[in-house]
Amino acid sequence: MASPEAVGSTDEFIKGLWRENPVFVQVLGMCPVLAVTNSGVNALSMGLATTFVIVLSNTLVSTLRNFIPKEVRIATFILIIATFVTVVDYLIQAISLDIHRALGAFISLIVVNCLILGRAEAFASKNGVGASIMDGLGMGIGFTFALLCLGGVREILGSGTLFGLALFPAGFQPWVVMILPSGGFFTLGVLLLVFNRIKSRQDEKRAVLQEATS
Amino acid sequence: MIVVTSVAAIGGLTFLLASMLILANRKFYVEEDPRIDRVEEMLPHSNCGACGFPGCRPFAEALVGGEALPGKCTVSNDEGRAAIADFLGVAVGQEIKVVARLACAGGVNVARNRAHYGGTPTCLAAAQVAGGGKGCFWGCLGLGDCERICDFDAITMDRHSLPVVDNDRCTACGDCVDACPKDLFSLQPVTHRLWVACRNLERGDEILANCEVACTACERCAVDAPNGLVTMRDNLPVVDYSRPHDTRQPIERCPTGAIVWIDEKQGVMKGAAAKKIIRHSALPEAPT
């Protein structure tokens, strides 16, 4: 099963961005996606924190993969992930308390982000270190990208700002609902719809191309 | 100091948990063949049931249990089947490809409606209303239930509203067989090239008023067929596929082309005596 080291790594990286985007395609790790995307900064911080954890845990899991028996696989993986999450938690606290406060419990909850354990299980435990890092990076960045889309939309409509910068002249009426939970659900729902539409367009084009060539 | 306590604490905790899990594994382990999961992963997940099992998982169980061979899965491709066979160390057991075939040739250009059906445009619904209004009671209603039910896009309605099966796409799942209210589809090995494309149980030339390609039960095919390959039953020819059937003789003198030869390359071929029909538009509905 294990693919040769680093071969096809770029592919591992690319796939997470769009084709197997963890949010839009796999619909994984939804809790942080919805909870912390009420502003662009939060979304970016969360995305980066997650990427950090996923890359490091993928690395460690892949290194130790032949050393861990099946029975305690999950427990060990979680242990590793929890460690890196704790590390990230302290790092963020050291960098900025404000960001830490904004992200709230969701930093700790990166542990249970289905995406990370999913990658550890499905990819890192079967592949070499290089490929696993690339996979983690791709997934992490794809995840961050999705968070940013969501956070951007919600912040622009919900507060009239993007990354804290005012986008509208004074007197803009913010759409409070966008920052509220229901706004998160709606926005993600609509983004998925847009994503589906783009994808079905692409698929159609591909089908037409195939028909033409064959 | 703080380092030692915490490493020790975690060590102790994990030791405890590991012991617990080990104990639990000893005490509570339930045997399940891990190969089932692997095989299931290799199957196409269509859950179509063409293999004769209720879904991919049960089929995987049967495969691992040696009760079935990978060839039964008609949806997967050759590589997929070979991979499973490899994995389990068994033969592929490839079967002859089976496809769905339609026993009707009465498109709207050759077959007439005797009443105008109004209402839900599905075959099933139409069949509830006086059989659907088609002149031939047995004929295809042309409303495309089979096309809609086929998950594999193997059926398209041609311009005469008659379903056409794409042999490459058909997985022989049998959904169309169940869906057709006129029971016109059946699953046939592709090697059955002699084919009776009619179900009309009436006899005589009068029925040509309803459908120009109906079998009139003239019995020429039965007469021409070598050693009893074709016999007449209920005014229809029946091909006995257990005999050698690679001859086109029976179709040659059929006056309407109700018995045909399905060629690998050229598709459906009628006999020389069959009346040529060049009409492309629909026949008008019969006056009352």
Added chain:
Amino acid sequence: MTARRDTLQIHTSPHIASGASVDTIMRNVVWALLPVAAFSVYSFGLAALFTLLAATASCVLTEHLMCRFAARPTTVKDWSVTITGLLYGLTLPPALPLWMVVVGGMIGVAMAKFMFGGLGYNAFNPALVSRAFLQAAFPAAMTTWTPAMLPDRFTSVPASVFTFPFAAPVYDGASGATPLSLMKFDGQVTATGDLLLGLTSGSTGETCAVLILVGGIYLAARRMLNWRIPAAIFATVALLSSLFHVIDPEAYPPAGFMLFSGGLMLGAVFMATDMVASPITALGSVIYGILIGVLITVIRLWGGMPEGVMYAILLANAVSPHIDHLVQPRVYGTGRG
């Protein structure tokens, strides 16, 4: 024998029909709503007129465009979306900026109706989803009320109505407090007579209980509205609030006030009764009505907000598939001795 020129037509039985039709039902609901709408214009003036027009137009237009977009035949002709728009307009504060009215209407029809599959499949009442969305998006604007019967209501329009799109409204003039917020925050109970006649401030269409009841009775008599639902709501609210009023008359208002204040009348008669999102059996609709009644009472008496009709109906909409599932009619020949 003669051959007739035409082919016989074959159709499924029955070959006759009662003549009832979805568009007839919907059109009658619109008729029943018109007096309510007229009164709202009478009491709140041009502002209410503009609000109603904008609400109806945005809903109808959204539905039409959605159908276009999905390459389906347009469904505005069945009048259902006209009801949605009209009812939605009737639940809004009269001085709400028109751009907010349009946003809400579009969201409600697109998200709560079209994406669920259009008429007949929406799980929630689209008009109320619109309103709930606005309430959450623009809570301040949605709780700013104009007094009823202002003398200049037919000649001038509050500045907030024509707020530039996406800008925050600026309110001139006096703002009124609704009977419910007077009750909740100041402990004042408005006289029932004023409530019945619609002399109070509030959402455009909720103030005149009498006209709402008249419309409801007309529809119920024509079997276009399930009378069990409003009846169950009224009974439940009356019963619960009387009970608490007897226990502590200081803290809890009397039943008359509870019934005729806020959106209860409009909600119970026209919105809870939306057939699409309510249970289908008689017993089911009674249970549904009781549930709404309980939720209204609980939210009004103990919740953070003065009014709970909208939330109560939306929550009951969510429960209604379960009611339908659990309360099936007893099939003939089963389970009776």
Added chain:
Amino acid sequence: MIFPRRQRRSFDHGIHPPEAKDDTRGLPIRQFPFAPVMIIPLLQHMGRPALPLVREGQEVARGQCIAEPDGFMSVAMHAPASGVIQRIGLVPTINGKMVPGIYLKPFPGSSQEVGEGAPCDLALATPENIISAIQQAGIVGLGGAAFPTHVKLKIPDDRQIDTLIINGVECEPYLTTDHRVMLEQQPDIFMGIRYLIRVTGAQRAIIGIEANKLDVAQSLRDHLPAGEPVTVEVAEVKYPQGAEKMLITALLDREVPSGGLPSDVGVVVVNVATTAEIGRLLPAGRGIQERVITIGGPGIRKKGNYRIPIGTPLRFALEYAGMADNVSRVFLGGPMMGQALPSLDIPITKGTSGFIAFTENETAADPLEYPCIHCGYCVDACPLFLNPSQLGLLAKSGRYDAMVQDYHLMDCFECGSCAYVCPAHIPLVQRFRGAKTMVRKQQAAS
């Protein structure tokens, strides 16, 4: 149920379609002439086709038995006219199916006398004698379902019948067949009841009539044979009061169990026309060769009730009765449950109680079908308390299993009440029929 059951002779739910019976109810039964060619399907009932006893070219006399029953679920056929057997082959029927049948060419100018057979003497006959006499007389339910009457009368040993209900409700709009039969054939009906009581062992017989036939009730009550346990009961005018389950509920307040038969609650229901035929044919040892039907509807000029030979092609019948030019739909039976005719070359069979012709005026363009709006009208209409709304949605998505298991699809008797009231114009009955077809197919396959 929230409200107590009302004390009245009716069932819950149901609908009130326009009755449309005034045109024909006052017209006495008239005899119909013979068509140039008669078409006699050998399967005019539920069950197996009869076996022909004649050859092509053979001459037969009116009333002669031309086909014998093939087993118990089958009845005999009799020649409707004296004539010659033209052909034996497949003949078209109302539901589009081709079934085995006989083409008979009547002799023009023949006297058309009907000969007597072996009579079934009421005084001596055992129930078994009567049952076999009914089978030999070719009698099937004339109420519409065409179920072989002798099969229905063969009560299982573990069932005790206490009441015989004679179904004279005739709840379908337009039809007045039973109405006329009850006015004109009272002695036959009372004779038939005597046979039926003998067969079933019932203690009493009730003739059930709807309140729109009070004249009939009066006349029947006036002529009730003294000393016999026969009464006449009038039920509310409501569709489908004539369905046997509804009638049993209305008259006796009993419910036939789901999937069960009336005999499970000690009742047998027989249509009045069937009863009258039993009373008319059995004492003479004859078989059915004609029946009374209503020819009506806006597309017919000479509307009326006719005694018509079985096997008369509709084309002939319609032309005789005068058909308007713009007739666009013809259906056999009433407008609620009747089947649309695909062509006029279809014969009248024993189960035909009438045919109605509609012109283009009544049948405007197909009404637009809306999605179900959950109005609940259908739920309030269904006499069996099913949930047609949900059934319709499930059928549309092909979820037949759920329809059967959770929503009692198989109990639906296709009365059409739900589709009649549906404001969304959903062809509910058609969907249910289709679903049942598929379910039966699946059951047969497994």
Added chain:
Amino acid sequence: MDKAREGETIRVWPMYRALVGVGMLCGLLIVTVFVLTLPVIERNQAEALERAVFQVLPGAISKRSFLLGEDDAFRPAQAGDPPPQTVHAGFDAGGNLVGIAVQGQGMGYQDVIRVLYGYAPGRQAIIGLQVLASKETPGLGDKIEKDPAFLENFHALDVSLDAGGQAIAHPIEPVKSGEKTDPWQIDGITGATISSKAIAGILREGSRHWIPRIYHQRRVFESAGGSDGES
């Protein structure tokens, strides 16, 4: 992994090795990071607290923390003392006591609201308020954090003690926006009555507990002033 299991026995050693080994490795990692980041984090937290204290006590530039002991007496706080029992005294450039910052919390519209407010014993008034944490609706309830008109209430909110010196003379009381007449009233926010009432409630309850104690022991704080305040 792919091979079929050989029998039921589970090898014990690899499991311990994996789980305990990885566990200890992780523990080590965490502790290391913890130890490394601890000083930075503590400094951050202290700064944040200080900023808040200085804000609710305008003019203060240094602070000292005090703990309310079991015996109802304040004494200088040690690291690790439970925060709810801790108050912070703020001093101006001259080392004079500006006031005491106290934490309070209570249920708001959505969730618990936590605030820090400054009490000046000299003026017998609350002189500043900051919301530390709240989940109130943005644009509505969160005006309690930002709305200058609302925060204006807390620049001189009267909490003077009554004659007996054990209770507040006029408990803090919320009124509708624009209806404030007395110095102990809080002008509410239109559209966020619930949130503004919640703040009033927190202050009323908190002041009942803290103010008499602080007022009577004000000497303790005053005497702590001077040059040795923290930063």
Added chain:
Amino acid sequence: MSDEALGTIFLNACLVNNFVLAYFLGICPFLGVSAKLETATRMGGAVCFVMLVSSVCAFGINQLLIAINAPYLQLISYIVVIASTVQLVEMFIKKMSPALFRQLGIFLPLITTNCAILGLALFQTNKGYDFLQCIVYALGAGIGFTLALILMAGIREKLELATVPHLVQGTAITLIIAGILSLSFMGFAGLGA
């Protein structure tokens, strides 16, 4: 440390601050297992159960960590203990009652690594609940989760028969329903005060 009344805790956890609809916890199973009422109900039961178990575990561990003064081990020890305990329970059920396992068991691994469970453990620690409060909190959160799941499942089953445009079928429409449900749950605001 916290003096909230048990009723308030319950109402808040169950309705006002519903874990799924207000806190966004446990969204993956909420989206994934809400298509069928039957499975949703069972999943809800399993979540309630696991929440109770992990609430108790977390309470115990927290006492331990306070004793050895190592708060930085909180996360890691919570998660491994919860994960292993649930795994243990899973094996136990599988062995002892295969029927029950078929009902609940298949969800257990799914739940273990679920935000709602860990979130519960972290929140109860943050709020400083005592043992009884923890239990009530877990119960409220579990029931609230189940409620949201069941409401969603009812609507999704209904939608199976609907003509939902194919672009929004699946997750997109589920999210929109969740949004509307979340809007409706805002009606409960202030109930716990």
